Amino acid sequence: MGRLGVDDAVTTEVREDEAPAARRLPQVPGFAGRTGPGARRAEPSPKAAGKALRRQVPRSSHAGFEVSADRPDAVRAVAEGNRGRLAELIPLRVGRMAANPFAFLRGSAALMAHDLVHTPLTGIGAQICGDSHAGNFGLYGDARGGLVIDLNDFDETVHGPWEWDVKRLAASLVLAGRVAGADEDTCRKAAHDAAGAYRRTMRLLAKLSVLDAWNAIADEALVSHTDAQDLVGTLERVAEKARHNTSGRFAAKSTVVAADGGRRFVDARPVLRGIPDAEAEAVAASLAGYLETLSPDRLPLLGRYAVHDVAFRVVGTGSVGTRSYVVLLLDHRGEPLVLQVKEARPSALLPYLPAVGFEVGAVEHEGRRVVFGQKRMQVVSDMLLGWTTVDGRPYQVRQFRNRKGSVDPAALAVDQLDDYARMTGSLLARAHAHSADPRWIAGYCGKGDVLDEAVASFAVTYADRTEADHEELVRAVKEGRVAAETGV
Incomplete structure (x- = not known):
């Protein structure tokens, strides 16, 4: 017997005088008011x-x-x-x-x-x-x-x-x-x-x-x-x-084998540099708070990695001068996963929104603002996207070198x-x-x-x-x- 398709579905026609009365259900917060063919048109579309x-x-x-x-x-x-x-x-x-x-x-x-x-x-x-x-x-x-x-x-x-x-x-x-x-x-x-x-x-x-x-x-x-x-x-x-733009490739270029068999970042100033132990420990410790912002199904994945090193890495034009770190994680085979812990400052647009009638509410955490905004706009987001706090400052956390690639619009051929x-x-x-x-x-x-x-x-x-x-x-x-x- 063939698969039942949309065109083959059994339908029953009901005369208008036999149609059942519309069911009036309570409005549920978070859902729209009743729409569709049977909705009352009190307002313009x-x-x-x-x-x-x-x-x-x-x-x-x-x-x-x-x-x-x-x-x-x-x-x-x-x-x-x-x-x-x-x-x-x-x-x-x-x-x-x-x-x-x-x-x-x-x-x-x-x-x-x-x-x-x-x-x-x-x-x-x-x-x-x-x-x-x-x-x-x-x-x-x-x-x-x-x-x-x-x-x-x-x-x-x-x-x-x-x-x-x-x-x-x-x-x-x-x-x-x-x-x-x-x-x-x-x-x-x-x-x-x-x-x-x-x-x-x-x-x-x-x-x-x-x-x-x-x-x-x-x-x-x-x-x-x-x-x-x-x-x-x-x-x-x-x-x-x-x-080819992966954590593994970045780690291969930016780390060396340490005395204990693990790996450590090497300086490549001014873009990448080592940091004092206390600063590295604070960043590493903040990952516990980061884990709490992830969906629980991600935790077994990260639970199979160990933190090996933290370094400071300069970011792009708009964010240069903000605090940004890369964290080296290694699994049981020594395969790397690199996370970026990037300072989240208040949006540069924030002071100008009230002047154009957009309310600005209290921001619970600037990293959370960035993460939620990203998830609201992208079709698919980084599955390890989260946020944390380091020494009282808010940060967003994401995968680093997650097969990222970009087109430089200032280098495009004119016909492109x-x-x-x-x-x-x-x-x-x-x-x-x-x-x-x-x-x-x-x-x-x-x-x-x-x-x-x-x-x-x-x-x-x-x-x-x-x-x-x-x-x-x-x-x-x-x-x-x-x-x-x-x-x-």
């Missing part, structure tokens, strides 16, 4: 509500950007961003930001948040990355050994305006394109295409059932969905490199920039749709490219402003007013 917002906030208005009177200059903004960071690493951070305008943008999320306060907003909130520049997308490994592509940095994540992520992505693409040598039309088109891919993907998700939308656009379909065929070769090369823009725009929409109803945002964005054009105009204007900020920082470095360590 989310799509209609989103469309109605266009009257209050025209989509074309997103093109606007003007420098506010209270905007800090670039040097002061960088100095404010350095507060609380390790003093000896601040010149390294400044040097990385001074490398080019795209690098400056990467390190100035707070300055852009200050600027975005004065731009139009719909009031629709989502879990946003907060630092969704074009370099914050990439590949990483899942629990089964496969590779996933998604947003991959969430230090600034908060509940906030979806537009802020879209505009930061668009502006970063213009800057990356300029650094790569692309002409102005190509750079603007990349910003336009990123916004367009975001809009079209959100419209697609809005048409699907909730469960289908949640799991939509598998990575293997991403290239065709975003018409990014020119990027295939680059993605394949990045994927091949990512497969718009493909990359469409791919990242689509990924951003998918991430936002996990916390915001895609029907609402899709209703606002609409079918035409009015929003795409506006975002592209904003991106070009803001890229010009960022280039001026970068020039100001470079001038301060040359004049000796700001210390910088370059080339690292």
Whole structure:
């Protein structure tokens, strides 16, 4: 007997006068009110509500950007961003930001948040990355050994305006394109295409059932969905490199055999250095608290590893100067697993949210904020993602070198920039749709490219402003007013 399919299912037709009365069940906290064909339509649909917002906030208005009177200059903004960071690493951070305008943008999320306060907003909130520049997308490994592509940095994540992520992505693409040598039309088109891919993907998700939308656009379909065929070769090369970017490879390069037969990290300054015993012991001891943040089914896995060493390791541009450690774990065969214990500072966007009507509640733990924000936005997250506290400071914990790979948007061939823009725009929409109803945002964005054009105009204007900020920082470095360590 053949398998019963959907088309073969037995159905029973019921006349309208024989239909049973609707069952009225109590509303359950955490669930929506009754929806579907039998629901009463007391309010407009989310799509209609989103469309109605266009009257209050025209989509074309997103093109606007003007420098506010209270905007800090670039040097002061960088100095404010350095507060609380390790003093000896601040010149390294400044040097990385001074490398080019795209690098400056990467390190100035707070300055852009200050600027975005004065731009139009719909009031629709989502879990946003907060630092969704074009370099914050990439590949990483899942629990089964496969590779996933998604947003991959969430230090600034908060509940906030979806537009802020879209505009930061668009502006970063213009800057990356300029650094790569692309002409102005190509750079603007990349910003336009990123916004367009975001809009079209959100419209697609809005048409699907909730469960289908949640799991939509598998990575293997991403290239065709975003018409990014020119990027295939680059993605394949990045994927091949990512497969070898593992704890084992890092440990082989960064550790030596110790006297007891274990392994110890070796200095590779300024990026990797040993730390005093007391500091290493504090980090190692904090892993007990980290284990309490994991799902219990992960504990037998980590229970088969022993902690062998801890070192300090400098992180990326936006986080340089924060405290970050790598912890070497070895199993019974001496095979390594490396964890990163990274300081979690308050989101750089936090001071600017109340000004645009987004409430800022008490944060229980900054590491927890980062972890929960990441899990709300990614389709698949690191299975060892957690948080802890070291000497009173909050940290996030994750696998280090978990087959990570990334595309440098500032090094892309000119004909690949718009493909990359469409791919990242689509990924951003998918991430936002996990916390915001895609029907609402899709209703606002609409079918035409009015929003795409506006975002592209904003991106070009803001890229010009960022280039001026970068020039100001470079001038301060040359004049000796700001210390910088370059080339690292």
